[in-house]
Amino acid sequence: MVAGRNVLRALRDIRSFRVVVLHPADAESDELVAQIRRIGCRVELIWPPRDGIPDSTDIAFLLFRQDALTDAILRSLEDRPLAVTLIAIVEAESPTVIEAVVRSGASAVITKPIRAFGLLTSMVLAHKFSTGKLISAEKMSRLQTRLSGARVLEQAKAIVMSQRGVTEPEAYALIRERAMANRSSIEAICASIVSTGDVPGR
Known part of the structure; x- marks a missing residue:
């Protein structure tokens, strides 16, 4: 039917x-x-x-x-x-x-x-x-975007962990805090961290 x-x-x-x-x-x-x-x-x-x-x-x-x-x-x-x-x-x-x-x-x-x-x-x-x-x-494009975002997030967390001497959950929490403080997305904050090698807004 x-x-x-x-x-x-x-x-x-x-x-x-x-x-x-x-x-x-x-x-x-x-x-x-x-x-x-x-x-x-x-x-x-x-x-x-x-x-x-x-x-x-x-x-x-x-x-x-x-x-x-x-x-x-x-x-x-x-x-x-x-x-x-x-x-x-x-x-x-x-x-x-x-x-x-x-x-x-x-x-x-x-x-x-x-x-x-x-x-x-x-x-x-x-x-x-x-x-x-x-x-x-379109599905493949969305998947590639998600995978790319995940890679950038992992890179950003590694930078924060190295600079601040914190654990992975703590690094993610800090990134999330910066995103909320800057009224930005987590993806944008991660991209900034990876690009500059520094955590914005500290």
Whole structure:
């Protein structure tokens, strides 16, 4: 039941997405744009993509070719927001193209000739996969921040223990006292101690 509700929500949400198609203007790109529009998304065909992907883009379809333009687009995509879901359009399964698709971090692949069948499923699954990567990256960032803070705290306590000749609990209590007195965070006080090698406010 929960899974069914999640699928219905994903299908409903995807209709509010902004989609960009990076593909030369031809009959196939016209058909792809028309199919995406029928799904209910706002869609724009951009070629050549001189300024990269617009910031408000949710899903981007990109044609992968063995040419300099594709390489240039991929370089511009390296700094794109992780929230953008990239779907690769492939017309030839050469090792070079496959390597480029893997390197790009594309969340799904559709092949040419482009067909309407399966397009909505590909978009939903790709966005879900991309969102999962974003959540994982955010969790990893928070974990790294906590680990970094813990290391700085240990360094600060060691400095206080060495300077004051106190125990570890006493060093932590002193750091906490300084933070309260300075109306600052423990993290900020620890960073100051590690940076200056001294306990502030004494």
